[in-house]
Amino acid sequence: METWIASHFLNPAFVLGGAALVASPIIIHLINRMRYRRVQFAAMEFLLQSQRRNRRRILIEQLLLLLLRILIVLGIVALIARLVLDPSELSLFQGAQSHHVVVLDDSGSMRDQLGESTAWDESLEIVRKLVAEGSRRPGTQKFTLLTLSNPDQPLVTQRDVDETFLVELDGKLRNQKCTHQTLDLVKGLEGASNVLLEDRATVRHLHVISDYRQPDWQEQQSLAQIVKELDSAGVTINLVKTVGRRNGNLGITRLTGDLQVASVGVPVRFSLTIQNFSDQVATKVPVNIFQDGQKLPLTINFDRIEVGVAVDQEFDLTFDSPGRHRVDLRLGPDSLLADNDRFISVEVSPVNRVLIIEGNPANDDGEYLVDALAADPGITGYSAQLETVDYLRRRSIDEFQSVFMLNVSDLPADALAPLEEYVKTGGGLAWFLGDEIRPSFYISELYKGGAGLFPVKIGIVANQTQSSGDSEPDTEFSEHPIFGVFQGQENPFTELTRVFEYFPVSEDWEFDDQQRSDNVQTIARLTNRQPLAFTASYGKGTIFTCLTTCAPTWNNWARYPSFVPTMLDLEKFIARRDRILETRQSGEPIQLSLNPAEFLDEVEIFSPDDTDSPTRLKAAPANAASSGSDGATAKSAGTLLVRLQATYRDTDTPGIYRVRLLDQNQTPTERWITFNVPTEESDLSLATTELIRKQLGDNLEILIHEPGEFSWIAGRDAGQEVRFWLIVILFVILLAEQLLACKLSFHPKAATAGSNN
């Protein structure tokens, strides 16, 4: 009964009291029967006669009058208690024992500015209103609040809604921050679905409060599936919008640089991309540059950025000191502030070391390369070291940015192994051939059917090219960063560069990259269509292969100025990148795996905001519970050590996080990790109600509420039609009651006469 009342009345508290009022006409009637005046009367004979004759009529009339008056009371009660015939129109908080699950979108786009507040503030306000409405009916409502950033651990789980909870929740919401991350609405709904489908004893409502951006509602089949399941399970679904119109936004979507070769005093090329997410053209957009927190007297200006277009610009920064430096770029304020800043951290070396292995030191192959890379290390930032193959056998090559192999005939196994390991772990490798090489070794030991360090299968004998004349170029360079100097129409360097001899690829090796579909890319060919240069990857490393010599023996390349920038670009391309300071998206956890032989288990993490008060973590052995016996075994064996693991998840704030570790000598070492906001959150275009319905299915009963509309919370609009008809019916009943009462009552003629006078 209570459920029925609660589901059919906006103010159910009035219903029972009002129903009791139904007895009032009866009670008044009975009281009137008990409270009467006494009259001594003489003509009782006629009165009794009238009473005998009219007893049935009087009874019927009195009952009819009583019924009309009861109906009037019922009508008034229905009006005050606000009868609603269709419970689906009702306020969310009408159902007895209702469970409200709110999914709060706390993705980065919710930071969208809406005047004085943000979309996030609006969503919190909606939550407050929901709970405030629910607290008016204590004991009947349960509330669960979860965020997209943590859908498996609700902020509030099935709490009874009352005034105390309202105050408590308000405190929690004040401390709740909107993230900078791109979050998955599907996971949020799955979390909500788990909560709702477990609870079968209550009337269930799901409220999804979000800005409903268009990018989130493209081809969301899984989302539609979850919503369909919830709808078929009888869950009322409310999609609550917080943003009414699309706001303009510019965002820095990319900031990269040649960080792998950053060295002191050498300009480092950075590349910046700004995208216009507005529906209007942006003009004269300045970007300020901050280096190590200091604003540089350098501003990058974008004159015009068309709607939806991303525009790149490059700029150079020079670092005066080795070590780590932070660079951040800042756009002027707009609707979404978070994507106006972008950070990058740079590890600046005093000099970048390059190892050049010569197959025959008697040749001058290496000298040309050394001159190209490090004629003046102060200008290029490189320090080239010429060695023979034996160096690979005797010394560690990890400290080199890259290794150039020039006309090396073959490699002993103890030289090949460290070289393979070096490239696999990220080191750069460049092959130049020559008359010294043993093709059979290259095929069998280096190519190894495509699994070795040498990416192509070469022929046994070197070929000589047919001269095509001085005016015709005999090499075609693809658009590749290495051959930037050869780009452009009628490039003189292209015409001047001649290849006289080269090792052809084996005939059974597929020329066409697409047909071959491995990770080898042909970046230069001879005019006879024979491949000349390739890039490939091996492990984490990058390999460049040139089928001719480095020195101007099989070609004239090194004799022209184009050789220097090409080699510099080559070095930049293959230089190891595993030591570039890491850049991630906001929210990704920092997971540390430490070698206990090298580091202590104490970890300090400095977030961008808290430079002075780090968060201290204690790294624990991996799989501590299960690996106890394994670890003991390993330790007893003395061969294996369980690595120490630590995870830091509070990485939402964009910026540079410093992870400080202590080695066994208590010497601190730092790792820098840069976190930037995901670019996916910059697009603030909104999904229309039609699009949402189309994605979810038109036949589902989903309520989509526009921003600023809160009447659905209290159900103020419910029952308008019933109210109108109630008033009409009440008026008719009142009229009938008056007419009947007038008919049954006595009106002295004297009064009428008097009024006529």
Add this chain to the structure above:
Amino acid sequence: MTQGSRRFLRPEEISRISRLEVRARRIVEGFLSGLHRSPYFGQSIEFVQHREYAPGDDVRHIDWKVWSKTDQYFIKQYEEETNLRTTLLVDLSESMKFGSGEITKYDYGCTIAAALTYLLLRQQDAVGAVTFDDAIRSQVPHLSKTTHLNAVLASLDSQKPTKKTDIFEILQKVAEQQSRRGLIVLISDLFVPREGLFKGLNLLRYRGHDVLLFHVLDDAELDFDYSGSTRFEGLEEAGELVCDPRSLREGYLEAMNSYLEELRRFCSRGRIDYQTIRTSEHIDAVLAHYLNHRIGMQQSGRQ
């Protein structure tokens, strides 16, 4: 005239009634002058009976001879002052004490009786009065002296309505006592058994009496303008009823009017003057209506 008896004949009532005197005299003088056929023609003065002296009686009528023998005062009743002998029958039953306004039906009936007495005595007619309920409670002999008014008023004033009415027995007794034909004026609310009433009235008519019926009713009885839940407690043990009077009004008025109509038809058939009187009406209006009616009857009788 005692102070109590004054309430039936207040100065303003006397003043109003005096204006009727001319018309009343005309009726009476018509009887005397022989212009009309009088029912009382040929009667003479003769001794009738002795009656015990009652306060207010004229001491000149005391029969001293009887006093000398019995040492008790008796009045000799033998004189006849006029040929119109009027007997006022005033209902003293409990129902007559009902009154929704300032005045009860009994008071009003007594006022009518007093006014008629005054009027008739002023015209030298003999007036006698009888009050009754289930039996005759007082009886004043017929006299035509002006001072007889006191005796009539004293008789009316000394009674209180308490009991039920046995109208047939009363009328039967009156008919037996009034051997000489005259005018019988019955002042009552007539809440009596109809059969007895009609039989009694017929009996009076058989005896040759001219009967005049003043049906005194209160406004509340005629209009029944009660409202609100009311417990009606019947006078003369007529039962009681709790009801909403508005719902019964229509039926009540129907029953009441049916009764009045029955009375009117009966009186019309029996040549009985019948007049329904509201206690809210002025007494002079009642009497004027009556006298006009009498004139009409006399004229129709002469034709």
